[in-house]
Amino acid sequence: MMPPFLLQAAASSIGKPNAVAMSFFFFFIAVTLGITYWAARKTRTTEQFYAAGRSVTAGQNGFALAGDYMSAASFLGIAGLVSTTGFDGLIYSTGWLVGWPVVLFLVAEPLRNLGKYTFADVLATRLQQAPVRIAAAVGTLSTVIFYLIAQMVGGGSLIKLMFGLSYETAVVIVGAAMIAYVIFGGMLATTWVQIVKAALLLGGAAALAFMVLLKFGMNPLALFAAASAKYGTGMLAPGKLVAIPLDTISLGMALMFGTAGLPHILMRFYTVPDAKAARKSVFYATGLIGFFYLLTFILGFGAMVLVGPDAIKAVDKGGNMAAPLLAEYLGGTPFLGFIAAVAFATILAVVAGLTLSGAAALSHDLWTSVVRKGQARAGEELKVARGAALVLGVIAVVLGIVFKGQNVAFMVSLAFAIAASANFPALVLSIFWRRCTTQGAVASMVAGTLGTLLLIWLSPVIQIDILKHTAAWFPLKNPAVVTIPGSFLIGIVVSLLTSDSKAVDGYDGSVRDMIDGARAA
Amino acid sequence: MASSHHSLAASRWRIAIALTAIVIVIYFGFIALIAYQKEWMGSLIAPGLSVGILFGAIVIVASWLTTWFYVWWANHHYDAKLDELKREGR
Numbered sequence: 001m002m003p004p005f006l007l008q009a010a011a012s013s014i015g016k017p018n019a020v021a022m023s024f025f026f027f028f029i030a031v032t033l034g035i036t037y038w039a040a041r042k043t044r045t046t047e048q049f050y051a052a053g054r055s056v057t058a059g060q061n062g063f064a065l066a067g068d069y070m071s072a073a074s075f076l077g078i079a080g081l082v083s084t085t086g087f088d089g090l091i092y093s094t095g096w097l098v099g100w101p102v103v104l105f106l107v108a109e110p111l112r113n114l115g116k117y118t119f120a121d122v123l124a125t126r127l128q129q130a131p132v133r134i135a136a137a138v139g140t141l142s143t144v145i146f147y148l149i150a151q152m153v154g155g156g157s158l159i160k161l162m163f164g165l166s167y168e169t170a171v172v173i174v175g176a177a178m179i180a181y182v183i184f185g186g187m188l189a190t191t192w193v194q195i196v197k198a199a200l201l202l203g204g205a206a207a208l209a210f211m212v213l214l215k216f217g218m219n220p221l222a223l224f225a226a227a228s229a230k231y232g233t234g235m236l237a238p239g240k241l242v243a244i245p246l247d248t249i250s251l252g253m254a255l256m257f258g259t260a261g262l263p264h265i266l267m268r269f270y271t272v273p274d275a276k277a278a279r280k281s282v283f284y285a286t287g288l289i290g291f292f293y294l295l296t297f298i299l300g301f302g303a304m305v306l307v308g309p310d311a312i313k314a315v316d317k318g319g320n321m322a323a324p325l326l327a328e329y330l331g332g333t334p335f336l337g338f339i340a341a342v343a344f345a346t347i348l349a350v351v352a353g354l355t356l357s358g359a360a361a362l363s364h365d366l367w368t369s370v371v372r373k374g375q376a377r378a379g380e381e382l383k384v385a386r387g388a389a390l391v392l393g394v395i396a397v398v399l400g401i402v403f404k405g406q407n408v409a410f411m412v413s414l415a416f417a418i419a420a421s422a423n424f425p426a427l428v429l430s431i432f433w434r435r436c437t438t439q440g441a442v443a444s445m446v447a448g449t450l451g452t453l454l455l456i457w458l459s460p461v462i463q464i465d466i467l468k469h470t471a472a473w474f475p476l477k478n479p480a481v482v483t484i485p486g487s488f489l490i491g492i493v494v495s496l497l498t499s500d501s502k503a504v505d506g507y508d509g510s511v512r513d514m515i516d517g518a519r520a521a
Numbered sequence: 522m523a524s525s526h527h528s529l530a531a532s533r534w535r536i537a538i539a540l541t542a543i544v545i546v547i548y549f550g551f552i553a554l555i556a557y558q559k560e561w562m563g564s565l566i567a568p569g570l571s572v573g574i575l576f577g578a579i580v581i582v583a584s585w586l587t588t589w590f591y592v593w594w595a596n597h598h599y600d601a602k603l604d605e606l607k608r609e610g611r
Contacts, residue, residue, distance in 0.1 A: 293581060
């Protein structure tokens with residue numbers, strides 16, 4: 001007799017070639033390549049390539065920010081976590097949202113008014129170009145590479161699970177599509193891919209949540225009550241995910257301050273015409289993302305009650321298939337196909353945004369500003385940017401294949417921890433503190449990057465889970481509680497110990513520009 | 522002119538810091554309750570509604586309200602002062 005979990009797995013058509021999924025998937029690829037073709041004809045200058053000619057409206061940018069941010073981890077991961085552990089998954093839902101008010105209050109408008117293409121532009125307005133751009137590029141590229149690997153490996157296995165394609169084929173398809181969007185269509189194509197994806201994801205998740213609620217008299221509380229009746233009231237209470245309280249706080253800090261240091265998110269503020277549009281776009285994005293995370297409550301508990309944690313874990317141990325299984329339960333194979341295609345689109349839009357921001361750090365910050373000292377020939381920066389996007393895309397595919405089957409979940413928290421510890425403190429200090437010096441900003445970024453890498457290496461995630469040692473030198477899974485205050489402190493102390501008269505004298509001018517928005521109108 | 526720019530920048534800075542502090546207190550209050558008051562967070566207010574789930578939803582709504590308040594303030598007060606400043610500058 002077959003063990004029960006095999007019966008369950010056999011009942012699902014996940015992983016079998018699915019005509020509906022394939023048609024949705026090819027339709028999405030065709031539409032986005034059409035957008036890329038259209039965008040390519042409007043992408044002739046560096047400003048068009050990096051910033052879509054600053055022609056994106058606040059509403060469009062709100063959708064694009066949401067599309068850039070809501071990764072497969074938040075859709076499939078949170079639904080899976082809630083469906084198998086209940087309440088604990090909600091820690092992620094809330095943490096990923098509360099970064100947005102911080103982005104709005106502290107960085108969006110100053111960034112738009114002081115910079116042109118990258119967040120390093122803001123640091124370079126009054127600090128010395130070469131050192132801050134090199135340090136910021138290191139922070140940017142570390143964030144982008146770790147985030148890309150996590151998306152590629154996660155995406156490859158998800159697509160393998162859902163479409164039955166081989167892992168390598170899936171990674172190569174994702175890589176090829178993302179390179180095409182970025183190289184030919186630049187920011188304009190990337191923006192519209194993100195808008196289409198955000199609409200699909202929100203529409204798909206809302207439809208799924210609606211169908212769940214129909215079964216519970218449109219009352220979410222009836223759904224939660226059913227979950228606790230079936231699997232115990234513990235499902236509505238914090239559980240074992242929060243075994244070490246300080247770790248929960250550390251994770252919360254990384255999620256909250258990391259968003260304001262993610263290069264692909266920050267870059268989006270340069271695509272709108274002015275600071276007011278940047279401000280409004282965060283308002284729209286916060287509304288959309290918050291709505292989406294409220295839906296994940298419903299999807300997660302819906303999958304728990306209707307599909308069941310054991311059936312979900314039988315298909316994928318991590319629980320990532322909870323939302324697709326729920327779709328199959330509620331709408332059969334066609335709906336499963338639609339949700340699978342949405343998950344694919346989700347991964348594509350996020351990796352395209354990441355690649356573009358990494359390419360901007362390489363070409364705008366390192367090549368044009370540091371190597372060429374701002375004197376690049378006309379058209380040269382654009383060529384370098386496209387080349388950089390190609391190189392980054394190929395690296396992402398290769399690393400995606402190299403890390404096949406590895407536990408890379410920690411890489412997303414690593415990307416957030418570096419963004420929060422290397423990029424965010426230096427950005428805030430340089431915008432708001434007159435005494436911030438070049439040395440202080442560089443020290444803060446370098447210490448933030450290296451400190452995060454070192455502490456993750458020494459953490460239980462690497463030492464115990466991956467290297468199978470018995471103990472870890474650093475007790476927390478996430479180092480942000482140490483590294484964020486640490487890099488603020490290092491930035492402040494080094495600034496106070498050094499003198500940088502150009503930086504201090506330039507502060508009044510930068511405050512004026514921060515308000516007037518004179519630099520990149 | 523520089524001083525009026527500085528006072529406008531300072532007014533935005535005060536609002537930004539205050540709102541950031543509010544969001545930090547709400548979110549880390551939620552996290553601290555999860556970390557240190559597990560049982561209470563799991564107690565039921567109504568069938569299906571635990572304190573923790575209610576607070577989670579409140580964190581999301583509070584994020585909306587604080588961003589809405591900031592955008593409202595900036596669109597009305599900050600932008601009006603900024604326009605005034607730009608007119609004087611000419």
